[in-house]
Amino acid sequence: MIVGVPTEIKPQEHRVGAVPALVHDLTASGHQVLVQAGAGLGAGLADDAYREAGARIADDAEAVYAAADLIVKVKEPLPEEIALIRPGQILFTFFHFAASRALTEAMLGSGAHCFAYETLTIAGERPLLAPMSEIAGRMAAQVGAYYLAAHHGGRGVLMGGVPGVAPANVLVLGGGNVGANAARMAAGLGANVSVFDIDLDRLRWLDSLLPANVQTLASSDYALHERLPTADVIIGAVLVSGARAPTLIRRADLALMRDDGPVIVDVAIDQGGCVETSHPTTHADPTFAVDGVLHYCVANMPGAVPRTATLALTNASAPYVQRLADLGAKAAADPVLGTAANILDGRLTHQAVAEAFGLDWCAPGAAGL
Numbered sequence: 001m002i003v004g005v006p007t008e009i010k011p012q013e014h015r016v017g018a019v020p021a022l023v024h025d026l027t028a029s030g031h032q033v034l035v036q037a038g039a040g041l042g043a044g045l046a047d048d049a050y051r052e053a054g055a056r057i058a059d060d061a062e063a064v065y066a067a068a069d070l071i072v073k074v075k076e077p078l079p080e081e082i083a084l085i086r087p088g089q090i091l092f093t094f095f096h097f098a099a100s101r102a103l104t105e106a107m108l109g110s111g112a113h114c115f116a117y118e119t120l121t122i123a124g125e126r127p128l129l130a131p132m133s134e135i136a137g138r139m140a141a142q143v144g145a146y147y148l149a150a151h152h153g154g155r156g157v158l159m160g161g162v163p164g165v166a167p168a169n170v171l172v173l174g175g176g177n178v179g180a181n182a183a184r185m186a187a188g189l190g191a192n193v194s195v196f197d198i199d200l201d202r203l204r205w206l207d208s209l210l211p212a213n214v215q216t217l218a219s220s221d222y223a224l225h226e227r228l229p230t231a232d233v234i235i236g237a238v239l240v241s242g243a244r245a246p247t248l249i250r251r252a253d254l255a256l257m258r259d260d261g262p263v264i265v266d267v268a269i270d271q272g273g274c275v276e277t278s279h280p281t282t283h284a285d286p287t288f289a290v291d292g293v294l295h296y297c298v299a300n301m302p303g304a305v306p307r308t309a310t311l312a313l314t315n316a317s318a319p320y321v322q323r324l325a326d327l328g329a330k331a332a333a334d335p336v337l338g339t340a341a342n343i344l345d346g347r348l349t350h351q352a353v354a355e356a357f358g359l360d361w362c363a364p365g366a367a368g369l
Contacts, residue, residue: 004068012283014042014306020053027054043310087111098356120340131312137181144233160190174237242352259292332364
């Protein structure tokens with residue numbers, strides 16, 4: 001099989017879908033790898049490193065998409081990339097379909113086989129989403145601290161305070177990988193942190209793990225509304241696998257908050273966001289204000305640390321890329337890779353995505369591949 005690795009074109013996205021070590025393993029097992037020139041430069045990976053690992057270097061994306069049976073990338077294809085996708089081609093990337101009906105319909109119409117990193121599940125865990133969630137969670141606390149500064153539009157509050165002056169109050173909505181890492185970093189900066197989740201067992205685990213300046217709370221509208229008036233930073237970290245994120249903070253709720261620059265970091269924006277007033281932003285233009293509340297809603301946060309993020313992602317994705325290359329679209333019958341199959345040959349094969357848009361779906365095994 002020919003595996004293609006194109007350059008990412010989403011704004012300020014410098015990660016890459018494969019590193020030379022993965023190229024070496026793929027070529028050693030009999031596959032060919034075609035890497036677009038400069039694809040790894042943003043992550044500090046030169047074309048020569050890919051050549052030495054056994055890859056061929058293609059001049060442009062058109063050459064990669066035209067030749068490759070399997071495309072391995074990081075972010076969802078943009079319209080100019082969708083135009084290059086062929087029926088029967090396999091794509092393995094972060095799709096986040098439930099956040100975009102347009103993308104879902106475009107990929108259904110392409111006839112391609114779409115395997116999504118974010119829904120791949122094994123023993124209840126999502127191993128390809130986990131490293132990016134860890135990075136996004138840790139970044140979320142740093143971003144919150146950064147934008148609390150007055151010259152960045154915030155309230156002028158130091159996250160950890162100083163002796164005699166109270167630290168910031170940070171609310172983390174969701175206690176999964178993003179939330180746990182956000183809470184850990186915010187606590188390390190000295191903030192007062194409250195983590196909300198509906199899973200009491202998860203809260204018990206977090207309570208035993210996190211430091212004393214983190215409080216765990218059973219999530220409810222009442223409990224959240226009670227704490228909005230004193231919140232300096234809110235980190236949206238909720239996830240329902242493959243589905244659109246639930247809306248936990250509505251426009252009317254902003255009236256409960258201070259109007260002098262508290263910060264919302266909506267990490268859930270990849271899946272539509274958990275704040276009604278959120279909309280996707282970019283690293284070049286990351287924030288906007290609504291009712292005096294600063295919103296940070298960058299949809300590819302780990303793209304800001306591409307070297308760390310590329311290495312973390314490919315450490316996790318490599319065995320699944322290898323298996324997809326070995327099996328092709330029939331990997332949809334695999335008990336693990338089948339959980340990543342979102343679209344096969346023009347049919348939706350993930351229930352949560354279908355339910356997000358009221359569309360029909362079938363199990364991956366029923367797609368007839």
